[in-house]
Amino acid sequence: MALSRSVALLFFFYPVSAREINFPPLSGFSPGQVLFGEGDNVDVSTGSAFTGLTTYANLPYVHCLGGENENVEAYDIGILGAPFDTGVTARPGARFGPAGIRRGSRRISAEAAWNIYTGKNVFLDWAKIVDCGDAPLTFLDNTVALKQLDASHQIVSGRQASASEYRTPRIITLGGDHTTTLSALRSTYQHWGAVSVIHFDSHIDTWDPKVLGGGISHYAGVNHGTFLHIAHEEGLIRNSSIHAGIRAPVMRPKGDVRHDIECGFHMIKARHIDRFGVNGVIEEIKNRVSGSKVYISVDIDVLDPAFAPATGTAEVGGWTTRELLTILDGLSGLQVVGADVVEVAPIYDNPGETTVLAAAEVVHSLIGLMVEEPVKTND
Numbered sequence: 273m274a275l276s277r278s279v280a281l282l283f284f285f286y287p288v289s290a291r292e293i294n295f296p297p298l299s300g301f302s303p304g305q306v307l308f309g310e311g312d313n314v315d316v317s318t319g320s321a322f323t324g325l326t327t328y329a330n331l332p333y334v335h336c337l338g339g340e341n342e343n344v345e346a347y348d349i350g351i352l353g354a355p356f357d358t359g360v361t362a363r364p365g366a367r368f369g370p371a372g373i374r375r376g377s378r379r380i381s382a383e384a385a386w387n388i389y390t391g392k393n394v395f396l397d398w399a400k401i402v403d404c405g406d407a408p409l410t411f412l413d414n415t416v417a418l419k420q421l422d423a424s425h426q427i428v429s430g431r432q433a434s435a436s437e438y439r440t441p442r443i444i445t446l447g448g449d450h451t452t453t454l455s456a457l458r459s460t461y462q463h464w465g466a467v468s469v470i471h472f473d474s475h476i477d478t479w480d481p482k483v484l485g486g487g488i489s490h491y492a493g494v495n496h497g498t499f500l501h502i503a504h505e506e507g508l509i510r511n512s513s514i515h516a517g518i519r520a521p522v523m524r525p526k527g528d529v530r531h532d533i534e535c536g537f538h539m540i541k542a543r544h545i546d547r548f549g550v551n552g553v554i555e556e557i558k559n560r561v562s563g564s565k566v567y568i569s570v571d572i573d574v575l576d577p578a579f580a581p582a583t584g585t586a587e588v589g590g591w592t593t594r595e596l597l598t599i600l601d602g603l604s605g606l607q608v609v610g611a612d613v614v615e616v617a618p619i620y621d622n623p624g625e626t627t628v629l630a631a632a633e634v635v636h637s638l639i640g641l642m643v644e645e646p647v648k649t650n651d
């Protein structure tokens with residue numbers, strides 16, 4: 273019994289080359305024969321959005337981070353991935369966010385992106401929009417990785433824009449955890465000065481590093497819940513900033529909210545939408561930031577976990593995807609100089625890819641705002 277089993281195992285693992293296997297004959301076809309009818313003119317250059325390598329919305333890939341000797345094609349809006357998730361306080365996984373959001377965007381392509389609500393196609397307007405790939409970030413040292421992200425933003429935003437009258441290309445970052453927004457704000461500050469931040473999130477993210485991180489080290493203090501405190505300390509943001517969709521608890525009953533106001537934020541809570549509707553939210557945001565350059569940061573956890581389960585710090589009681597998209601589209605006319613979608617952790621998504629589909633469409637809306645309102649660089 274034992275012997276016959278080991279003989280059977282030996283036979284099972286005995287290396288067999290494909291040539292020795294007799295495949296059943298292909299009925300009707302011989303090698304080299306084309307599968308199409310005689311005379312059919314089959315064009316393989318068009319037709320599917322699922323061919324080739326995956327870029328955001330099938331946009332052309334440009335090596336925006338190319339060196340001095342590289343001839344980098346000019347662009348007006350660059351999509352830049354920031355695969356970083358070691359600044360999180362809960363579930364990790366957002367380092368795969370850029371790849372996930374691109375996967376969620378496969379259905380979107382320039383030829384078939386005419387918006388049913390506006391009649392516009394943001395990809396076939398004045399702006400040259402490209403996918404810059406991901407910033408090369410080490411996953412072993414936060415401090416070094418964020419310096420690499422700072423440098424990447426400087427390079428990508430530092431090129432001459434394609435449309436010469438606007439000079440500076442704008443970046444939409446695919447996070448990454450929310451710490452990555454800090455590098456983007458440093459880069460917008462260089463070109464446009466301090467911005468009003470419209471921060472869609474369930475959390476306030478203005479925590480003092482002494483409170484979130486416990487002050488154990490500088491390294492621990494730079495994380496996805498403190499980056500807005502740091503941005504305020506560095507003078508990158510204006511005191512006309514605003515949160516939208518807040519519902520997560522705070523750590524100090526009065527201190528955190530008082531500090532949030534000190535950092536320049538007004539707060540629209542998630543349930544505000546039940547009383548005032550999407551138009552009330554839009555109006556309040558626009559009134560708050562009017563007259564200033566704007567940075568829009570969308571933490572995907574602003575959505576209810578029913579609409580975005582794939583995120584690190586999910587909070588129930590959030591907005592629907594439709595509500596968020598309506599609010600974003602309602603912000604048209606603002607001077608959006610930079611934007612991001614962060615905290616997408618695809619490992620927690622479902623087979624229907626609910627979260628990455630939502631994130632991809634949020635990016636689409638952000639592109640729409642940038643195309644709608646070109647922004648000239650400050651001299």
Ligand SMILES: [Mn+2]
Nearest residue numbers: 450473477571
């Ligand atoms: Mn956040």
